[in-house]
Amino acid sequence: MADVPPESSVLNEEPCIKPEPPQESKPLEDPTAEKSKDEGGEGEESSSSDVYRYIKEDLFTSEIFKVEIQNLPKYIGFNDLKKFLNKHRLNPHKIKLMGKQMFAFVTFKNQEDRDKAMKVVHGVQWKGKVLSVRLAKPKADPLLRKRRQDGDVGDGQPTPKRLAEGHEDAEDLPLSVRIANVVTPLWQVPYQEQLRRKEQEVESVLHVLTREIGNSNKAMLPWLFVQKEKNKGVCCALEPIRPSPAQTEYRNKCEFVIGTGADGEDKTVGFRLGKYKGGSCSVVSPSDTIHVPAAAKRVVLAFQNYIRTTPYAVYSPETYEGHWRQLTVRTSRTNQIMAIIFFNPQKLPEDETVSVKESLRRYFTDGEGKDSRVTSLHFVRMGQRTSAGTEDLPCELVTGDAWIHEELLGLRFRISPHSFFQTNTEAAEVLYSSVGEWAQLDHDSTVLDVCCGTGTIGISLAKRVRKVIGIELCQEAVDDAKVNAQANGLTNVEFHCGKAEDVFPTVLSALVSPNVTAIVDPPRAGLHSKVILAIRRAEHLKRLVYVACNAKAAMNNFVDLCRAPSNRVRGAPFRPVRAMAVDLFPQTMHCETILLFERVDYGTENSGLKPTP
Incomplete structure (x- = not known):
């Protein structure tokens, strides 16, 4: 689910410093005195106290309760470190894992939590590594640091590094061109070439997935070898990218x-x-x-x-x-x-x-x-x-009015201020039509629409199936989805509000339908691992259509769907059978990727797998 690509994001471009509501706690006595590997921290003279001005404001920031955990084990991820800290009854506020360097910065909401972490974690052995913890320096204000580095204490407007294609000096370009290069970096690239680049990006993702499947599920290697021969070295067929019907003025x-x-x-x-x-x-x-x-x-x-x-x-x-x-x-297309x-x-x-x-x-x-x-x-x-x-x-x-309405695939949808709705309506119709085709639904099917937003995907498929069950975190969106189902005359649709990792396993366990298909359209980071584990356990769920707005970020989900069964990952694996890019964001490098996964049937001769004894 990709509401706004990074080029158009506004709040995400605020400073990395994260002031929060005041808390009852005391800061470090001299937070700028500690040296660490933090961004902007190493080698900065203490006289540059202006870059730490934000910590002296009447605001709370977890940067003043920050530690550096060193000598971490190799190959751990964010969730591994979070689970490790939670296991030791620690409550981190933010975690920044510096993967290859094997250390991490962790901030806490108060001094008590920070000091407890230093006492509990220091000297603990984890996966063969003895951890060490020390106080970490707050992150320098990036704007003030940049000004000092540039010797620019004036307007704080250094020349952007991103250049327009075919231009050498961005500084000499008109502002209209410079901003176009930031928010629509491909605006000067012919559209067919944009599509070629995006398709190439998805192909590179499939190459990574092919390698990861081979590493995580050796039993799939015979099948994988056949697929690579058929599909130019990747694990499944990559179909031609679907273009956006509108290439300009498309953002709703x-x-x-x-x-x-x-x-x-x-x-x-x-x-x-x-x-x-x-x-x-x-x-x-x-x-x-x-x-x-x-x-x-x-x-x-x-x-x-x-x-x-x-x-x-x-x-x-x-x-x-x-x-x-x-x-x-x-x-909207309804002129609201x-x-x-x-x-x-x-x-x-x-x-x-x-x-x-x-x-x-x-x-x-x-x-x-x-x-x-x-x-x-x-x-x-x-x-x-x-x-x-x-x-x-x-x-x-x-x-x-409290809402606006949009028309999509002949249906009408109510949209509240916070509700998710794809930002390119015409291209969303292309995307959802493809999802419906790939899902291979019939009147006995039950569709699980995970991260459903205002219910667009499930509602667009409801007349073709027995039942649609939507799951969405945003209560406003769930309210919209219920109204949308009713407005479109549908009685076989229900929606649940909550975190997918909390709601999905319960919904799955209550289903008795033998023909269940899941359609997931999660945020950039992908689905919570609990959702993937629940999908794997639900043996009656045979088909999954994954709509990824950032296929690279969702790679862990893809791999977990396909990895060999284990004590943690129970149930027969899935394997990718089709992939395709759909261009929802012309003039940028972003696109949506659809992957169809099907459950491996151990009973068939061509499954390439042997059942676990």
């Missing part, structure tokens, strides 16, 4: 940051020219970007004109001061437009914040903003937690 959801313009203009709404950690906070208008629809650009311009008339400053990720944070715009305004009240009185909302209402209903034709206006109050996600923040309806 865009997130715009608010900051100082790269041209020096204050209160500019658009995209960041670079990332905070690269030393830049400057913003460029989306007016010339080709992936943003005209309707969204109208809202951006209207909102920018509005905030420039207000006395409130834009929020600064450097100082944590200011108010205007972000604008999210959702559009949703605008979500993110505002940090700071220490404003409640009546002043209410006055801001009322002013916005008047502007977009009776004022100049009326021409932007916003039909659903929401207001979100944000706190100091600059890098937190927005999914849990309540939206206050300012004016208009």
Whole structure:
């Protein structure tokens, strides 16, 4: 499930420093004195205290309760380290594993937890390695560090390193070209060449998967050898990439940051020219970007004109001061437009914040903003937690409808502010049609739609099957999905709210249908390992369609589906039989990848496997 590719992400481009709500605890006496291998930590003179200014603010950051765990075993992953710490009754706040270097940085919410970790873990033997723990230096503020390195203490807008294809000096290019190179890096590449590159990327993923299957399931080697002969060296057939019907103005959801313009203009709404950690906070208008629809650009311009008339400053990720944070715009083919305004009240009185909302209402209903034709206006109050996600923040309806609606594959879907819906509607129709074809469904089938969002995939397949069961974490999306099923006249669909790893095993164990197909469309990081283990245990689940927005990140899922049975991984393995890329993000290197996995049947002669005695 890929709502926003990195090029268009806004909140994810906030600083790596993560201030959080105040906690009752004491910081390190001198957090800048410790030397460590942390980013920006090694070799930095203590006189550079400005790069640690954020830890002295009236904010909590777990960076001040940070340790470095050294001499870790080889080949461990994030989940391995987290389980190890939890086993010792430690509650880490953040973990950053430095894989090849065999050490990790771990932060805690308070000094007591940090000191307990140092006492408990230091000297412990784990997988043949004796661990050592020491205090770690907080991460330097990346913007201030970059300025100091560049000798630039002025506007903090160093030249981005990413260059346009065919240009040598990005610095000499117009801002419209520079921002296009950031948010749509392939905009100057012919579309057929874009498709070729994306298909090549998926092919490289299949090569890795082929190797990993051979390493994790020796019994599959005979089958794997045959597949490689048939499919140009990979484990399954790679079908031609499916293009997006629309290559421009296709994004139905865009997130715009608010900051100082790269041209020096204050209160500019658009995209960041670079990332905070690269030393830049400057913003460029989306007016010339080709992936943003005209309707969204109208809202951006209207909102920018509005905030420039207000006395409130834009929020600064450097100082944590200011108010205007972000604008999210959702559009649809039904000509409805949703605008979500993110505002940090700071220490404003409640009546002043209410006055801001009322002013916005008047502007977009009776004022100049009326021409932007916003039909659903929401207001979100944000706190100091600059890098937190927005999914849990309540939206206050300012004016208009609470939702917008979209039409897809002849069906109508309600969309709430926080609900997931594919950002390219026309290409989503291509994607979901392919998923339905690959799933090989009939009227006796039961479909498990995991990470279902507003229910688009399951609802689009419901009339072809006996039952659809959707699972989704976001309550807003589940509410939308239930309404969508009812609005489309479906009675054989049910939805469950919760973490997939908690809900999925329960749902599976209650199913008695002999014909079960799972369709999973998870976030970038893939499914929780508990979900994969539950899928493996459910022997009546014979087919799985995996929609991956980042196939490389989902590799562990793919391998666990195929690995040999063990005490941890029970049940017959799956094997990949088809793969295909679908281009949902033209002008970028991102695409969706569909993989069809089928359960190995030990009873057939051509399975390539022998049943475990």
